[in-house]
Amino acid sequence: MWIQDIKLHNFRNYFYEKVNFNDSINIFIGDNAQGKTNLLESCYYLANATSFKKLRDKDIIKFGQDKMELAGTIRKGRSFKKVSISVEGNDKNIFVNEVEYKRNKDLKSLFKLVLFTPEDLSIIKEGPNLRRDLLDEIIASIDFSYGRVKKDYDKILFARNKLLKNRTSSYFNEQLSAFDMSLVKEGYKIYKSRLKFVKFIEKYANDFQTALTAGKENLEIDYLPDISAESFDEYYNKFLNKRDEDLRYLSTQAGIHRDDIIIKINGKNTRLFASQGQQRSAIINIKLAEVKLLREITGDRAVILLDDVFSELDEKRSSFLLENLSDYQTIITATNTKSLESVPLDKISYISDGRIRKEKYDRKQLWCW
Numbered sequence: 007m008w009i010q011d012i013k014l015h016n017f018r019n020y021f022y023e024k025v026n027f028n029d030s031i032n033i034f035i036g037d038n039a040q041g042k043t044n045l046l047e048s049c050y051y052l053a054n055a056t057s058f059k060k061l062r063d064k065d066i067i068k069f070g071q072d073k074m075e076l077a078g079t080i081r082k083g084r085s086f087k088k089v090s091i092s093v094e095g096n097d098k099n100i101f102v103n104e105v106e107y108k109r110n111k112d113l114k115s116l117f118k119l120v121l122f123t124p125e126d127l128s129i130i131k132e133g134p135n136l137r138r139d140l141l142d143e144i145i146a147s148i149d150f151s152y153g154r155v156k157k158d159y160d161k162i163l164f165a166r167n168k169l170l171k172n173r174t175s176s177y178f179n180e181q182l183s184a185f186d187m188s189l190v191k192e193g194y195k196i197y198k199s200r201l202k203f204v205k206f207i208e209k210y211a212n213d214f215q216t217a218l219t220a221g222k223e224n225l226e227i228d229y230l231p232d233i234s235a236e237s238f239d240e241y242y243n244k245f246l247n248k249r250d251e252d253l254r255y256l257s258t259q260a261g262i263h264r265d266d267i268i269i270k271i272n273g274k275n276t277r278l279f280a281s282q283g284q285q286r287s288a289i290i291n292i293k294l295a296e297v298k299l300l301r302e303i304t305g306d307r308a309v310i311l312l313d314d315v316f317s318e319l320d321e322k323r324s325s326f327l328l329e330n331l332s333d334y335q336t337i338i339t340a341t342n343t344k345s346l347e348s349v350p351l352d353k354i355s356y357i358s359d360g361r362i363r364k365e366k367y368d369r370k371q372l373w374c375w
Contacts, residue, residue, distance in 0.1 A: 007117035008335035009049060009309060010086065012078040016068040017051075018044035019360040029081070031328065032337045033349060036357035042339035043123070045357065046311045049337060052078045052089055053119045053309075055100055055110040063093045080117055087116060118147060118300055118308040122293050122315060130277050130285045134266035141229075141267055144296045145203045148303050152199055159192040163258055170256045189261065190242045196262045197231055197241065203299075204229040204267070210295035211288075215271070218287065218326045223271050225288055232264035283318045290315065294330060310336040321345050 008029045014020040019041045036042050047066070050058045057066055067074040073094040080087045090101045100107040107113055129136045146153040166185040175181060208227040215225035235241035248260035269276045269288055276285050290312075297308050310331060315338055316324050324345035339357075340346070346354065356366050 007080055007082040007307065007309070009052065009117075009337075010079040010081045012048060012052060013076070014045075014048050015075040016071040017048050017074050017076055018066055018068060020044065020048075021068065021360060023360070023362055025355075025362055027335065027337065028353065029335050030332060031349060031353050032335070033346060033354045034337070034339050034357050034362070035341065035343060035354060036339070037341060040357045041360045041362075042357050043313050044360075045362070046121070046123075046313050046337060046339060048076060049078075049309070049311055050119055050121060051091065052076060052080075053114065053117055055091055055098065055107075055113050058121055058123070063098050064095060067093060082117075089113070089116070118304075118306050119311060120147075120293050120297050120300075120308045121311045121313075122290055123313040124317070126289050126293075127282070127285055129289055130269055130280075134264075137267040137269070138263075138265055140292070141200055141204065141207075144207060144292075144299070145199055147296065147308075148203070148299055149199065152196075155192050155195050155199075159189065159196060159262065162189045162192060163261070163263060167257045170252055170258070186246065187242075189258070190238075190245050193233075193245075193262045194235075194238050194241045197233065197235075197265075200229055200231070200262070200265065206299055207292060207295045210298045211291045214291040214294050214330065215287070218291070218323060223284075224273075225291060226270040226273070227292070228268040228270065230266045230268060232260055232262065283320065283323065286315075286318055287323055290327065297334060307334055310334050312336065312338045314339055314341065316340050316345050319345070 009027050011024060011026045013022075013024045015022050025045070034042055034045060047057055047059065051066070056063070073092060075090070075092045077088070077090040080089060088101075088103055092099045100110075100113055102113070102116065129140050142152070142156055146156070162185060166182070166189055169175075169178070169181055169185065204227055208225070211227065212225045215223050233241055233244045235244060245260050251259040269292070271280055271284055271288060274280070276288050280288065293310075297310060300306050300308050315327065317340075319327070321344075325348065328345075328348065343354070352364075355362055355364055
């Protein structure tokens with residue numbers, strides 16, 4: 007599937023714009039704070055009915071306006087779907103081919119997006135929760151049941167921690183044991199899925215990394231589960247062994263919420279030893295691995311969104327990236343045309359102050375618009 011066009015009305019800094027996309031490479035160039043990321047956000051919103059910036063819906067409405075409207079055409083072969091989303095105050099309405107969708111998650115089944123933003127570097131640089139989230143997002147995009155299991159786990163974990171902090175119930179031990187079994191059932195499923203999929207992600211990401219560096223760099227993804235076990239019973243018993251610590255610290259001290267993922271290049275932790283460019287390449291190659299997995303397992307071609315992707319990538323890495331994206335619809339933002347010499351001019355557009363044009367802006371054009 008691919009996005010044929012999108013119309014933005016009062017979305018972020020856009021008053022009214024219609025953008026037509028092609029089904030391969032689409033590049034949008036502009037200075038900072040002109041609307042490049044906002045355009046990618048609109049594409050993401052079209053697929054998810056939520057922002058990747060974790061904002062409230064009403065916060066994406068253009069300043070000073072009361073209502074936002076977004077509409078787009080999603081193509082798959084000869085068929086298409088018309089998606090429209092409006093937000094006014096706290097009210098949101100979603101329609102697909104004029105049929106109302108009541109839930110955001112119903113929209114997500116239409117087509118897949120894979121997103122990279124500069125903030126994704128924090129996946130390597132910061133704590134394990136972001137690396138767990140990355141792994142979970144990839145698995146959930148392929149295995150639809152995984153997201154539900156993870157959501158159930160989080161609910162049970164919250165309830166168990168609440169019980170540990172408030173031990174006034176006369177049935178405390180019985181309630182805690184019930185939570186233990188429920189939490190471990192869901193946690194063991196997640197552990198096995200992570201164990202399985204991380205191997206595929208590592209293989210495909212490393213294929214891209216070795217091709218990019220002519221075999222000079224190997225990318226490894228080490229999954230470090232908090233509990234390792236060969237069977238459910240072993241996993242359950244190891245979880246119970248932490249009961250005393252749970253009671254001491256009043257929170258759950260064992261489980262998949264304490265797992266970590268270490269991303270390495272040539273055996274060295276990228277958080278400690280990789281350059282900014284290597285870190286960026288590692289995350290991008292993991293995202294490309296997700297794209298390849300989606301296509302092989304589900305048959306779907308994801309739409310790829312890349313924000314400011316060329317900064318801190320040398321010319322070789324930039325060219326490699328473009329070559330490996332040619333088979334997918336890819337929407338890319340950049341601040342200049344560096345590394346884009348091989349891209350046909352008809353695939354490049356320019357953004358200035360919430361306006362998009364095929365020709366490069368100058369002062370006279372802005373006055374005449």
